[in-house]
Each structure stands twice: as C-alpha cells, then as structure tokens.
Amino acid sequence: MNKVPMTKAGYENLVDEVKRLKTVERPAVVRAIEEARSHGDLSENAEYHAAREKQAFIEGRLIELEDKIARAEVIDISQMSGSVIRFGATVTVVDEDTDEESTYIIVGEDEADIAKGRLSVTAPLARALIGKEKGDTFEVTTPGGSKGYEVLKVAYK
Numbered sequence: 001m002n003k004v005p006m007t008k009a010g011y012e013n014l015v016d017e018v019k020r021l022k023t024v025e026r027p028a029v030v031r032a033i034e035e036a037r038s039h040g041d042l043s044e045n046a047e048y049h050a051a052r053e054k055q056a057f058i059e060g061r062l063i064e065l066e067d068k069i070a071r072a073e074v075i076d077i078s079q080m081s082g083s084v085i086r087f088g089a090t091v092t093v094v095d096e097d098t099d100e101e102s103t104y105i106i107v108g109e110d111e112a113d114i115a116k117g118r119l120s121v122t123a124p125l126a127r128a129l130i131g132k133e134k135g136d137t138f139e140v141t142t143p144g145g146s147k148g149y150e151v152l153k154v155a156y157k
Contacts, residue, residue, distance in 0.1 A: 002071065003072070003073035004072050004073060004109070004110075005073045005087050005108050005121060006073070006075070006108030007074070007076075007077055007088065007111060008074055008077075009111070010108050010110055011069070011072050011074045014068060014110060018062060018066060018069065021058055021061060021065075025058050026058055026062075029054050029055045029058060032047070032054075033048065033051045033052060033055065036051050068110065075088055077156055077157065078156075080156040081156050082154075082156070083134060083154055084131060084132070084133055084154070085106070085129045085132050085133070085151070085154055086106075087106055087107075087121055087130075088105070088106060088107070088156060089105070089106050089129075089154055089155070089156055090103065090104070090153075090155045090157055091103065091104050091105075091106065091151060091153070091154055091155075092151075092153040093129070093149040093150065093151055093152060094150050095147060095148075095149060096137070096147075096148035096149060096150060097147065102117075103117055104118070104119040104125070104126075104129075105117060105157075106119050106120075106121050106126045106130075107120065107121065108120070109121070125140050125142075125149075128140045128149075129151070132151050133151065134152065134153060134154050135151060136150070137150045137151075
C-alpha cells in the first residue's frame with residue numbers, strides 16, 4: 001500500500017470534499033432519482049438516467065477519496081527546514097534560456113495547481129528538483145523538449 005504524500009491543508013481539503021459529497025451531494029442525487037422515478041417510465045426518462053449517472057460518479061469519487069485519505073502521509077511543512085529540496089519546499093528557479101524566474105511549492109498530486117505555483121511531487125520538474133540545492137543546475141525533459149534550470153532559492157514556509 002503506497003503512501004500518498006500531502007500537506008495538512010491538502011488532507012483537510014480531501015476530508016471536506018468527502019463530507020460535502022456525503023452530506024450534500026449524495027442526498028441531493030437520491031432526491032433527484034426519487035423525483036425522476038415519480039414521472040413514470042424509466043426507460044425513456046432522461047432525468048432519471050442523468051441522476052443515476054451522477055450518483056455513480058459521486059460513489060466512485062468517494063471510494064477514490066477515502067482510499068487516498070487512508071493512505072495519506074500528512075507532512076507538516078512548518079516543521080521542515082534545510083537547503084535540500086524535498087516535498088513541501090518553496091523553490092525559485094530560473095529558466096537558463098529565457099532568464100524567466102518561477103517559484104513553486106512542491107505538494108501532493110491532489111493539491112497541484114500550476115497556475116497558483118503548486119507543483120505536484122510527481123511532475124517531471126518536481127522530480128528533477130528533489131535533492132537539489134541553491135545554485136544547482138539541472139535539465140528536465142518536457143513535452144516541449146529539454147529545458148535547463150538553475151535553483152535560485154529554497155525555503156520551507
């Protein structure tokens with residue numbers, strides 16, 4: 001059973017989503033199915049089929065979330081320090097070709113949002129960053145080709 005690394009905030013988001021699915025979404029879809037059944041013939045009832053499809057999605061999502069919660073390895077970033085890049089590090093890198101600086105925090109898969117600078121620990125760039133320190137240079141193979149970067153700053157917040 002593989003552990004799923006995540007921050008405390010990421011773990012709490014998963015727990016909140018499970019709670020919302022169980023207390024809001026699931027009862028709403030059950031009511032929608034009951035209402036659609038009251039309209040008669042189920043074989044040609046689009047509302048019924050849509051509600052059943054949504055119910056299947058909710059149940060599948062609950063199974064997925066509960067599995068991740070059970071395998072969660074919650075990492076408290078506030079207790080971390082050092083100069084070596086690991087999960088939870090906030091890293092500033094510079095693209096060696098364009099001199100463009102980018103700052104990322106390395107987080108769990110479910111927390112990733114590249115637009116907000118939250119990089120999944122499983123992303124190629126994050127995997128290349130792990131173990132590096134300020135001043136290190138490295139290359140990452142991306143779908144657009146190989147790119148070179150230099151680590152400018154490493155922090156744990």
